[in-house]
Amino acid sequence: MIATRAIASPTSQPRLPRHVRLHRDRVRGAWALLSPEKILWPDEPSLAILTRCDGKRSVADIAAEIATEFDAPITDVEPDIIAFVQDWSDRMVLRL
Amino acid sequence: MTALGPPIGMLAELTHRCPLQCPYCSNPLDLLKADRELKTDQWLSIFEQAADLGILQVHLSGGEPMLRPDLPQLISALATRGIYSNLITAGASGKPDAMARLAEAGLDHVQVSFQGALAETTDLIANMKGAHGKKLETARAATSAGLPVTVNAPIHRRNIGEVAAFIALALDLGAERLEVANVQYYGWAYLNRPALMPGRDEVLRMADLVERERERLRGVLAIDFVAPDYYARYPKACMGGWARDAFMITPSGAVMPCHAAASIPGLAFDNAATRPLAEIWEHSSALQAYRGTDWMKEPCRTCDRREIDFGGCRCQAMVIAGEAAATDPACSKSPHHGRMVELATTEASAQSPDYIYRRIGAAV
Numbered sequence: 180m181i182a183t184r185a186i187a188s189p190t191s192q193p194r195l196p197r198h199v200r201l202h203r204d205r206v207r208g209a210w211a212l213l214s215p216e217k218i219l220w221p222d223e224p225s226l227a228i229l230t231r232c233d234g235k236r237s238v239a240d241i242a243a244e245i246a247t248e249f250d251a252p253i254t255d256v257e258p259d260i261i262a263f264v265q266d267w268s269d270r271m272v273l274r275l
Numbered sequence: 276m277t278a279l280g281p282p283i284g285m286l287a288e289l290t291h292r293c294p295l296q297c298p299y300c301s302n303p304l305d306l307l308k309a310d311r312e313l314k315t316d317q318w319l320s321i322f323e324q325a326a327d328l329g330i331l332q333v334h335l336s337g338g339e340p341m342l343r344p345d346l347p348q349l350i351s352a353l354a355t356r357g358i359y360s361n362l363i364t365a366g367a368s369g370k371p372d373a374m375a376r377l378a379e380a381g382l383d384h385v386q387v388s389f390q391g392a393l394a395e396t397t398d399l400i401a402n403m404k405g406a407h408g409k410k411l412e413t414a415r416a417a418t419s420a421g422l423p424v425t426v427n428a429p430i431h432r433r434n435i436g437e438v439a440a441f442i443a444l445a446l447d448l449g450a451e452r453l454e455v456a457n458v459q460y461y462g463w464a465y466l467n468r469p470a471l472m473p474g475r476d477e478v479l480r481m482a483d484l485v486e487r488e489r490e491r492l493r494g495v496l497a498i499d500f501v502a503p504d505y506y507a508r509y510p511k512a513c514m515g516g517w518a519r520d521a522f523m524i525t526p527s528g529a530v531m532p533c534h535a536a537a538s539i540p541g542l543a544f545d546n547a548a549t550r551p552l553a554e555i556w557e558h559s560s561a562l563q564a565y566r567g568t569d570w571m572k573e574p575c576r577t578c579d580r581r582e583i584d585f586g587g588c589r590c591q592a593m594v595i596a597g598e599a600a601a602t603d604p605a606c607s608k609s610p611h612h613g614r615m616v617e618l619a620t621t622e623a624s625a626q627s628p629d630y631i632y633r634r635i636g637a638a639v
Contacts, residue, residue, distance in 0.1 A: 185494055211331055215452060
């Protein structure tokens with residue numbers, strides 16, 4: 180049991196919780212994030228982050244990879260990713 | 276109206292059999308016996324068709340789905356196709372190792388209902404001695420098997436004061452999610468409404484509590500709130516809109532837009548054991564009947580919210596306004612809204628009659 184709200188930082192190692200699953204939907208040709216009562220349809224930037232949330236990479240690692248992939252300065256990327264994983268963790272669809 | 280897309284979710288009611296007798300059960304008054312239930316291979320075929328059709332989530336419900344000995348096989352078929360499986364159980368009838376077997380079969384999530392946060396409340400509402408203890412065992416077996424758990428708490432007059440205790444229970448069980456679901460008054464719940472309806476002040480206090488607790492437990496426990504229709508300002512988008520992206524199948528295979536749709540006269544339901552699911556989704560007259568917005572009358576027809584709540588619930592319109600195509604009387608714009616609120620407040624302030632417990636032959 181998680182007793183307190185997790186706070187995102189560059190050293191957090193986010194992962195999908197057991198009740199959330201990323202699924203390639205062939206009928207719609209899109210990625211769906213499946214959870215008990217909800218289905219989310221992440222856009223491309225969200226997917227770039229979510230597919231790297233494997234519990235091993237840190238937020239800093241993810242930021243570095245995405246900065247390279249999207250050719251953006253890491254100083255811009257990292258705060259965005261921290262905000263993203265905090266928001267998704269608060270909604271219980273990511274675990275930090 | 277936007278074009279019809281593939282459905283996302285399907286509720287499979289595997290059986291009406293259940294050891295519990297909750298007076299607000301969402302099953303119809305006319306309960307089906309075991310001999311009417313679809314066979315394993317019929318469900319397997321339906322699940323294959325569902326996956327081809329684009330369904331991403333299947334809720335396995337009942338009755339008590341754990342009474343079906345083929346449950347692991349059904350779950351495994353869903354897992355093979357990547358469908359998210361959610362078991363909706365009362366948690367009062369499984370064998371000790373049942374959860375581990377279902378986890379092994381590929382189950383994604385378990386929802387366990389608790390009729391009360393306290394044992395005496397659960398046992399009274401379920402009309403089953405020892406039910407609460409069994410539910411605790413089931414929920415713990417699920418988390419031990421690595422399965423994520425939602426606690427479902429149907430709320431009414433008898434347990435509306437237990438919401439704080441429900442939250443404590445969900446945390447204690449290690450649940451990720453709690454559904455505080457005000458009872459919706461169709462079928463059995465409609466029959467028992469005078470015994471179940473809470474007062475407006477209690478409802479407002481509960482809603483405040485839920486709001487505060489949600490904030491306090493952000494990132495720890497997700498609390499979903501199903502609002503009480505009778506004291507609402509706007510109706511809920513029932514099922515997200517009639518046959519818009521989800522539907523349900525009864526134990527005998529009838530495809531319906533929602534649990535209670537059989538209460539609307541004149542609808543003919545197709546059977547998924549005899550007609551292809553894709554055809555039913557597109558052409559079933561019952562699914563077409565109130566799909567989209569074309570069927571609407573005033574005040575829905577020109578309302579800004581028509582694609583937000585889709586006119587609310589057809590079954591509630593039927594039972595309160597006397598017409599399925601009317602605006603859901605939960606809406607403050609309905610001419611029947613005042614009467615509905617009055618019904619609720621009058622019943623809530625009167626003494627509770629005895630429950631008519633859910634069992635075959637009790638209501639028909």
